[in-house]
Amino acid sequence: MEQLSPDLEGYCGVVSVRRGDEVLGEWSLGLADRTAGVANTVRTRFGLASGTKTFTAVTALSLVGEGALSLDTTARRILGDDLPLIADDVTIDHLLTHTSGIGDYLDEEIDGLAPLAVPVQQLDSTPAYLPLLDGFPTKFPAGERFSYCNGGYVVLAVIAERVSGTPFADLVSQRVFEPARMTASGFPRSDLLPPGTATGYEENGRTNVFELPVVGSGDGGAHSTVGDLHRFWRALLAGRIIAPALVDLLIEPVTADAGDGLAYGRGVWLDGDDLTMAGGDHGVTAVSRHDARTSTTVSGLANVMVPTFARTKALMESVRARDVGGLS
Template sequence: MGDVAPDLDGFCGVISVRRGDAVLGEWAVGLADRTAGASNTPETRFGLASGTKTFTALTTLSLVGDGLLQRGTRAREVLGEDLPLIADDVTIDHLLTHTSGIGDYLDEEVDALAPLSVPVQQLDSTSAYLPMLDGYPTKFPAGQRFSYCNGGYVVLAIIAERVSGTPFADLVRERVFAPAGMAASGFPRSDLLPPGTATGYKDDGRTNVFELPVIGSGDGGAHSTAGDLHRFWLALLTGRIVDPSLVALLTERVTADAGDGLGYGRGVWLDDDDLIIAGGDHGVVAASRHHPSSSTTVTGLANIEVPTFARVRELMHAIKGGGVGGAE
């Protein structure tokens, strides 16, 4: 790595640079569990927050590939009488691309860290989210524009469960984590985190256990490691998870500028030729940036609310600009 190193000032978590089978650099700082005094390590699992949406999109597209859904399938066809305020013309593809216009239980255009409207311990399955998703009127006609929608990705998870007959967390494991070799990834209960998992901490020092659903769903809650996320990118782009035609849909630049100059596909952010998984919530910040032509991944996973996306971007730019390890 030479003189290329990440900004670790105030950071708590793991930053990793990997290419192919090689680890070019890895930094683990701070505590994963302050009570136990357990340190973060390169193998520590972290919450991904909205980074989960990438796996939701890929799971949905795999169901499209199997013929259980079509991109043009209307949400209403599967939802029946549930969530009646979702308009008749909203399709799977509108939900995937954040162009559905449906009302959002957690509208980031209003307040990205607003408290949930139901006790978090009630959110222990994807179907349990239905009462929280209900009652939000349409914001704009489907297809009119991009508007990041957390609720839309929970709706995708509900639809995926119903057409497959499989609980969403199991579906993601079977269709994404297992074929990618992501053995350390999953959807743990927040009140029963497995060993080696980082606890998320708020700025006041409290954990995030009362802020987030006890079990995540389509819009957040997956946990993973830096190594697993690199394995994900390599498996995705070599066709080991879904057919390359579906990978092309996932990474297609549907929205040229979804904010901050980033493009958006279907569950993946796009910055020039980099593919990005990103998320942030109470006590959780995650960003994994992959450069396909050099098979390089830079991942930052934090269990405090600290700027991570910019650190990952700057480190990737430095690696590419300096030709570290043969990057182009």
């Protein structure tokens, strides 16, 4: 039977196609650690950049499910006097759907790769992000339109910590990674990566350690593997992480066209039939797309910045064009 053949030109990372309990194809290329000469493998952990937002949204919805928050809870109610420029009517749902209108510390409508305004080593916990988030005027009234907002998802992490009494990384582990059996996933320090984790590299060959927060938060910094991402999608849609009604909220197309023909739900991009998490930053590229009808996941994780979104889309379309039930 004809084998799948993805576009791997210039790729450095892992590309995976899994359906149910089957691995339909996996390819690993390049080095996870150039100094030590360690190759990427299908078990290598990679940074997810903004793919983390999907986990943040699921965590927030889990708190909604137990009544600690509601979609209508205002950020101000939880923040108190912190971040005073966030408008009083901004809700959890506005933050989840990128319709809050709050000013963004890393505004991708201006420059998504701009240097951070504080030394990255100071960003070692979610509360440490508060000075970075402060001082940005409102861009537009809450609910007016979609505008992708990194800072909004860190605000969600701050709120989740406060209402749960649990550090955000631990909260995601307890509420997402553990029920999904994502044993290789977490929020490692960038200056103390665990074995089996890819180092991110910039185009000049240097690592990304001086470009990204030392510990991630609600908008980025989680690390995972292609296997764990497939487990995540399957557990999510089986109702093992949050209740089915909350899953419906997560994947509901709130914004029909958020740009490039993509719809957006609450922490999930909707690309045709694919539920999609995606992220890109200095030395990080991550896309995982899942077809719920066939339980097929196509993931592309890289430790360099390389075009991945279109590649995973083309590979998923190639899978759909075949009878892949017998592929292995």
